[in-house]
Amino acid sequence: MQRYIARRFLQSLLALWVMSLIVFSLARVTGNPLDVMLPLEAGPEEYERVSKHWGLDKPLYVQYVVFLTKALQGDFGNSWKWHGYTAMGLVGQRLPATLQLAGFALFISIAIALPIGVLAAVMKGTVWDSAAKIIALLGQSLPGFWLGIVLMWIFAVHLGWFPTSGRGGIQYMILPAITLGWFQVAAVMRLVRSSMLDVLDSEFVKLTRIKGLSEWKVVWKHCLRNAAIAPLTFFAIIAGVLMTGSVVTESVFSWPGTGLLVVDAVRARDFQVVQAVVIVFAGIFIFTNLLVDILYAYLDPRIRYQ
Amino acid sequence: MATVTARTLPWYAPPRVAHAMRQVRRYPVVALSLLMFLLVIPAVAAPLIAPYDPLQGSLAKRLKPPAWQQGGSLDNPLGTDKLGRDILSRMIHGARVSLAVSMVAIFVGGIAGTALGLMSGYFGGTTDALIMRLVDISLSLPTILLALVLVAAVGPSFSTVIIVLVVLLWARYARLVRGETLSIKQRDFIARARVAGASHTRIMTRYIFPNVVNSLVVLATLQVGYVILLESALSFLGAGLPRPTPAWGLMIADGRELIVTAWWVSMFPGLAIMLTVLSLNLLGDWLRDHLDPKLRHV
Numbered sequence: 001m002q003r004y005i006a007r008r009f010l011q012s013l014l015a016l017w018v019m020s021l022i023v024f025s026l027a028r029v030t031g032n033p034l035d036v037m038l039p040l041e042a043g044p045e046e047y048e049r050v051s052k053h054w055g056l057d058k059p060l061y062v063q064y065v066v067f068l069t070k071a072l073q074g075d076f077g078n079s080w081k082w083h084g085y086t087a088m089g090l091v092g093q094r095l096p097a098t099l100q101l102a103g104f105a106l107f108i109s110i111a112i113a114l115p116i117g118v119l120a121a122v123m124k125g126t127v128w129d130s131a132a133k134i135i136a137l138l139g140q141s142l143p144g145f146w147l148g149i150v151l152m153w154i155f156a157v158h159l160g161w162f163p164t165s166g167r168g169g170i171q172y173m174i175l176p177a178i179t180l181g182w183f184q185v186a187a188v189m190r191l192v193r194s195s196m197l198d199v200l201d202s203e204f205v206k207l208t209r210i211k212g213l214s215e216w217k218v219v220w221k222h223c224l225r226n227a228a229i230a231p232l233t234f235f236a237i238i239a240g241v242l243m244t245g246s247v248v249t250e251s252v253f254s255w256p257g258t259g260l261l262v263v264d265a266v267r268a269r270d271f272q273v274v275q276a277v278v279i280v281f282a283g284i285f286i287f288t289n290l291l292v293d294i295l296y297a298y299l300d301p302r303i304r305y306q
Numbered sequence: 307m308a309t310v311t312a313r314t315l316p317w318y319a320p321p322r323v324a325h326a327m328r329q330v331r332r333y334p335v336v337a338l339s340l341l342m343f344l345l346v347i348p349a350v351a352a353p354l355i356a357p358y359d360p361l362q363g364s365l366a367k368r369l370k371p372p373a374w375q376q377g378g379s380l381d382n383p384l385g386t387d388k389l390g391r392d393i394l395s396r397m398i399h400g401a402r403v404s405l406a407v408s409m410v411a412i413f414v415g416g417i418a419g420t421a422l423g424l425m426s427g428y429f430g431g432t433t434d435a436l437i438m439r440l441v442d443i444s445l446s447l448p449t450i451l452l453a454l455v456l457v458a459a460v461g462p463s464f465s466t467v468i469i470v471l472v473v474l475l476w477a478r479y480a481r482l483v484r485g486e487t488l489s490i491k492q493r494d495f496i497a498r499a500r501v502a503g504a505s506h507t508r509i510m511t512r513y514i515f516p517n518v519v520n521s522l523v524v525l526a527t528l529q530v531g532y533v534i535l536l537e538s539a540l541s542f543l544g545a546g547l548p549r550p551t552p553a554w555g556l557m558i559a560d561g562r563e564l565i566v567t568a569w570w571v572s573m574f575p576g577l578a579i580m581l582t583v584l585s586l587n588l589l590g591d592w593l594r595d596h597l598d599p600k601l602r603h604v
Contacts, residue, residue, distance in 0.1 A: 014439070015446040022452070026459035036459050141584035143535055145542045146558050146576035153565050153573075164565075247450050248539055252562065262451075263543055266458045274458040278451045285448040 004297055012290040019282040023275045024067050028060065038080060039269040046080070050272075053077055076276035081268040087276035091258055095280075097167060098250070098257035101180065102242040104173050105249075109181030109188060114224075116185075117192025121200060122219055132189060139186025144245065148179035148252035165254035176253040180245055195227040202226075337588035344582050348401035356395035358382075360552040363390030369568045385570040387560055393570060396552040397578055403553045404582070407464070408533040411471035412526050418472065419479025420522065424510045426480065427487025437480060444477040449536065450543070457545040467546050471533060482525055486518045520597045527593050531586035538579055554579050 027036045033056055034047050051057060054077070055066040070076070076087040085093075120132035152175060156164040162171050199205065200223055208218050250259035258277055265273035348355065367390040371378040378385060384393040426437040453470040460466060490496065491514065499513050540546030541555030549556060554575040561572025 011439075011442055012446070015443045018443050019447060019452075023455055026455060137584060137587065138580075140587055141531065141535075141580050143538055143542075143555075143558070143576060143579050143583075145539060145555075146572065146579065149558065149562055149565055149572050150576065153569050157566050157569075247454070248543060251543060262454055266454050267544060269458065271458055274455055278455045281451050282448050285451075286446050289446055 001297065005294055008290055008293050012286050015286050016279075016283055019286075020068070020071060020279060023278055024064060027271060027275070028063065037077075037271040042080065050077065071279060076279070077272035079265075079270055079273050081265065081270040081273070087272040088280075090261060090273055091276050091280050094256065094258045094261045097255060098246050098259060101173060101176055101250070101255055101257060102246055105177040105180035105242055106184075108174075108177045109184040112181075113185045113188035114192055117189040118196055118219065118224060120189070120193045121196030124197065132193065136186040136190055139183055139189075142182065144179055144183055145248045145252050147182055148175070148249060151175045151179060152253070167256050172255075176249050176255050179252065180242055180249040183245070184241065192227065196223060199223045199227045334585075334589045334592040337585035337592070340581055340585040341589065344578055344585070345401050345405055348398040349405040350402075352399045352402045356392075356398040358392040358395040360391065360396040360399040361550050363387070363392075365390050369564070369571075371568070372570050384574050385568070387557070387571050388564060388568070393557070393574055396557060397554070397575055399552040400554045400557065400575060400578070401582075403547065403551060404534050404537065404579075407467060407471070407537050407547075408530050411468050411475060411533055411537075412529055414468065415472040415475030416479050416522065416526055419476035420483050420515070420518070422476070423480035423483025424487055424514060427484040428491055428506065428510055428514065434484070438484070441477040441480050444473060447473075449474050450539070450545075453540050453545045454543070462545060462548040464547060467537060467540060470540070471536065474536075475529060475533070478525065478529070479522065482521055483518050486521060487514055490514050490517050524590065524594045524598045527586065528590035531583040531590065534579065534586070535583055 027033045033054075034051060037050055037054075038046060054070075055063050058066070074088045079085045079087050079090055082090055116132050116135065120129045123129055152164050155161045155175060162175050166172055200219075205218060205223060208222050213222075246255075246257055247259035247262060249255065250257045251263045254260065258281070262274060262277040262281075265271075265277065363386065367382065367386050369388055369390075370382050370386040372385040372393075373380050373383045375385075382392050382394065384397070386392055387396070422437050422440075426434045449470070452473065453467075456466055456470055487510075496509060496513055499509050504513070537546055538553065538555030538558070541551075541553045542559045544559070546555055547553045557575040558572040558579075561568065561570075561575075564571050
């Protein structure tokens with residue numbers, strides 16, 4: 001077990017290092033790094049400052065050492081578009097909004113997927129099951145950003161139930177959270193369905209029925225508790241996916257989180273901010289993956305020996 | 307009195323519907339015809355069937371609604387966008403863009419992944435370890451972010467999109483082909499080919515490769531839908547194809563700010579993406595079940 005964790009941990013560090021290498025080399029290999037790092041309208045003193053900050057007059061390997069030490073200290077330079085902010089400061093400022101949205105989306109996707117998954121398993125072969133299958137199929141085929149626009153059109157423009165965009169009370173969060181969570185609903189639902197089917201077939205469920213427990217109690221208490229293990233570990237994967245998925249959702253709903261920040265930064269050619277967001281998100285993404293793998297290995301010993 | 311369990315409740319699908327659904331699954335007629343209708347025919351014959359130039363609009367006809375709405379006309383059956391370009395024509399050319407991007411990306415990614423997977427499985431040892439580490443790393447990179455940083459550095463273009471997609475796609479082929487190669491290379495005919503003096507390259511291309519083609523076809527089909535979704539998301543974010551390419555994702559992005567006044571600008575391209583990807587997924591599932599059931603978890 002320790003060996004497995006150590007190996008996966010090293011692998012994750014390696015992936016993060018590759019990502020930083022990509023960010024570093026993209027700015028430097030493609031011609032003059034200052035052209036990449038600064039927009040066209042930047043003045044000479046700006047060029048001077050950025051060049052000094054990253055040591056761009058020095059040889060490449062020195063530049064890399066400078067980049068790496070600064071990155072490890074969380075220093076990704078100053079933002080060009082948002083004056084007076086460091087790139088990392090901006091990320092820190094926007095991250096809570098993203099986490100809030102992702103958390104709420106996770107909650108919504110569970111709240112939708114769990115009952116449907118259980119129902120589909122209990123009523124296997126009925127129209128309910130087919131309906132669940134169709135939902136799953138749609139979940140994989142709908143472009144998330146388009147779903148966001150459709151929801152906005154129906155519920156914000158036509159019915160006027162929710163605001164179209166921005167951040168405020170809970171009513172601002174519902175449409176973005178459904179959009180973000182939608183893709184996960186299908187995956188969680190299928191997982192719940194298949195593990196429920198396994199449990200429904202087992203001996204102890206027959207016993208609870210023989211004992212004369214109500215069907216409701218058998219399904220929702222005894223079966224669900226045992227079927228929840230696989231979906232539970234899956235939630236950690238979702239957390240990682242939701243983080244990167246927020247880039248799309250946030251730009252649909254103008255949700256002022258890190259995802260919107262990075263899209264705005266790309267449009268304004270604010271490379272310092274882009275690299276900060278990318279490294280931070282990659283870190284979160286890679287380490288949630290690591291966490292899931294460890295969790296899986298803990299629950300299912302077969303994985304460790306593969 | 308017998309207790310009524312949930313399974314005996316009368317909610318079974320009516321037999322005719324159930325039968326129809328079984329038929330649809332057995333032969334992917336609906337999926338195939340949707341695909342032809344939405345993707346292949348428009349893509350192949352775009353200049354012939356599109357009523358207008360997808361890039362040329364007339365400002366006199368800005369934001370016309372679709373034909374069945376008040377103010378719409380059959381000249382522009384699905385309406386026009388804010389530059390007066392015909393939505394239907396742009397969608398038809400958009401099919402060409404989607405198909406071209408996914409074909410090129412899957413072809414290049416598939417060839418690279420297959421070659422590396424063959425080597426990894428066939429030679430084993432250090433080659434294998436090295437390639438598999440690369441696979442692990444590339445599978446753990448966050449796609450959208452990779453695309454954003456690439457676009458921030460070199461700007462959006464067709465080749466940027468292809469590079470991002472290839473970096474993302476090759477690893478799955480490599481992993482799949484390696485696994486199959488490992489088991490094929492144990493078989494007798496490989497040893498005999500070796501004895502007969504066949505070179506390593508010849509064994510890999512002539513003896514092992516034909517045996518993994520089925521799995522490759524299934525994986526590629528399953529990935530077309532995924533690639534179309536991904537490309538449209540990237541284009542939507544401004545990290546995919548540059549304007550004014552008639553890409554479905556870009557058209558949806560154009561319609562986002564017009565959602566209050568002109569819903570049709572983003573609605574129709576979105577429907578096109580959804581139906582195309584849906585039918586590709588159905589087709590992929592069907593192919594997998596018939597050609598290669600062991601791929602269930604891909």
